Amino acid sequence: MAEQRKLRVGMVGGGGPANFFGAPHRRAILMDNSAELTAGALRSDPQGSLEAARELFFTRGYPDYQTMFREEGNLPAQERIDYVTIVTPNDSHYPIAKAALETGIAVLCEKPLTITLDESLDLVRLARQTNLPFTVAYSYTGLPMVMLARELVRQEEVGNIRKVEAWYPQGWLAGRTEDEGVQQAQWRVDPSRAGASGCGGDIGTHAYEFIRFVAGLSAVQVQARLHTFAPGRRLDDDFTVLARLSNDGIATIAASQVTIGAQNDNGFRVIGDKGTVEWTMLDHMSLRLFKSGQPVQIFRLGAEYGYFPASIAPYLRLPSGHPEGFHEALANLHKTIQLQIRRRNGEHVPEPFPHPDVIDGAAGMAFIEAAVRSSENDGAWTDVQPVE
Numbered sequence: 001m002a003e004q005r006k007l008r009v010g011m012v013g014g015g016g017p018a019n020f021f022g023a024p025h026r027r028a029i030l031m032d033n034s035a036e037l038t039a040g041a042l043r044s045d046p047q048g049s050l051e052a053a054r055e056l057f058f059t060r061g062y063p064d065y066q067t068m069f070r071e072e073g074n075l076p077a078q079e080r081i082d083y084v085t086i087v088t089p090n091d092s093h094y095p096i097a098k099a100a101l102e103t104g105i106a107v108l109c110e111k112p113l114t115i116t117l118d119e120s121l122d123l124v125r126l127a128r129q130t131n132l133p134f135t136v137a138y139s140y141t142g143l144p145m146v147m148l149a150r151e152l153v154r155q156e157e158v159g160n161i162r163k164v165e166a167w168y169p170q171g172w173l174a175g176r177t178e179d180e181g182v183q184q185a186q187w188r189v190d191p192s193r194a195g196a197s198g199c200g201g202d203i204g205t206h207a208y209e210f211i212r213f214v215a216g217l218s219a220v221q222v223q224a225r226l227h228t229f230a231p232g233r234r235l236d237d238d239f240t241v242l243a244r245l246s247n248d249g250i251a252t253i254a255a256s257q258v259t260i261g262a263q264n265d266n267g268f269r270v271i272g273d274k275g276t277v278e279w280t281m282l283d284h285m286s287l288r289l290f291k292s293g294q295p296v297q298i299f300r301l302g303a304e305y306g307y308f309p310a311s312i313a314p315y316l317r318l319p320s321g322h323p324e325g326f327h328e329a330l331a332n333l334h335k336t337i338q339l340q341i342r343r344r345n346g347e348h349v350p351e352p353f354p355h356p357d358v359i360d361g362a363a364g365m366a367f368i369e370a371a372v373r374s375s376e377n378d379g380a381w382t383d384v385q386p387v388e
């Protein structure tokens with residue numbers, strides 16, 4: 001049995017003062033002291049990239065990802081990074097993930113996986129060919145109560161699923177935020193950088209992943225209405241989809257970036273013939289299970305509670321009442337890819353939770369592409385390409 005060691009993590013994107021999601025990933029990587037920030041190509045300009053790696057105490061800084069993978073690939077295995085975290089705008093996920101896999105490096109990539117389904121399918125092919133771990137950062141699936149919801153559904157607590165409601169409203173793009181110098185808004189409303197759907201790719205894809213991850217179902221056909229409310233914006237800022245599910249059930253997926261007042265309050269309701277399981281980010285430490293004629297059961301987060309299955313127990317960190325959430329959820333996705341890598345290295349570690357992988361990322365793209373086509377055809381029923 002191999003001895004446990006700290007894993008070495010690379011990061012592409014996530015540098016610079018205006019950056020959003022690099023910092024949460026760095027905190028998540030460091031949370032359990034199980035990994036270190038080893039190699040970084042953190043910004044799109046070479047000088048800025050080197051400076052950011054220095055400022056953020058990465059062991060090795062690189063001017064760009066191409067140099068990073070070339071040089072890391074030439075290092076002996078005991079020095080090379082074990083996996084790379086990709087936190088760049090959507091259009092660069094594909095070339096960066098492809099370069100990582102071709103160098104033999106595992107990938108944790110931000111969502112949406114790519115900007116086209118073809119790119120995603122090529123990553124599925126490459127990940128299979130190289131047999132490397134590949135996690136897609138649908139961050140809410142790292143929350144223990146969302147993981148528990150998946151387990152309750154698998155234990156048939158809600159019975160046969162009839163319907164899933166999934167939602168994700170935000171309000172930050174209600175006006176033309178892209179004209180106010182907000183970096184995150186600028187690339188998110190540009191189809192060449194964000195992909196064919198703005199709101200759908202950014203947050204509709206999180207809502208859709210609840211259907212796959214929690215309910216274990218996928219959309220086979222969709223009717224969609226993608227709408228742009230902000231004047232002159234080139235991509236949708238509102239995304240409404242009705243779906244036929246793989247078990248003949250129904251789903252609604254509603255995402256919006258113009259819901260003034262909404263605070264990332266995404267969530268889901270999985271409705272079966274025996275009961276309903278319900279969760280919302282605004283009360284993310286609770287999970288509700290309703291059964292006909294019975295009082296509501298409210299599960300609360302807390303590492304000491306005996307009702308968490310063994311599959312989730314290694315992912316809990318705090319006793320009940322102490323809040324753990326956003327950063328811990330991301331840390332849990334890093335934990336999953338780290339456990340996968342450790343197992344491949346022959347370390348004796350718990351089984352990783354089946355968090356979203358490259359197939360789920362590609363399925364998310366298939367859903368988005370079908371929704372875009374449906375909306376272009378005035379909401380016609382449109383097949384979703386199956387991804388297996």
Ligand SMILES: NC(=O)c1ccc[n+]([C@@H]2O[C@H](COP(=O)([O-])OP(=O)(O)OC[C@H]3O[C@@H](n4cnc5c(N)ncnc54)[C@H](O)[C@@H]3O)[C@@H](O)[C@H]2O)c1
Pocket residue numbers: 012013014015016018019020021022041042043044045064065087088089090092110111112137138139183184187202
């Ligand atoms: N899972 C989630 O909940 C969640 C939340 C926020 C963002 N995201 C995803 O994270 C990604 C980044 O989003 P953000 O809001 O942090 O964007 P951002 O604009 O804040 O940051 C993007 C960073 O990427 C860098 N960059 C761009 N091209 C690069 C390249 N070729 N090489 C190296 N660095 C490069 C930029 O310099 C910048 O530091 C997006 O794909 C987004 O969808 C996911």
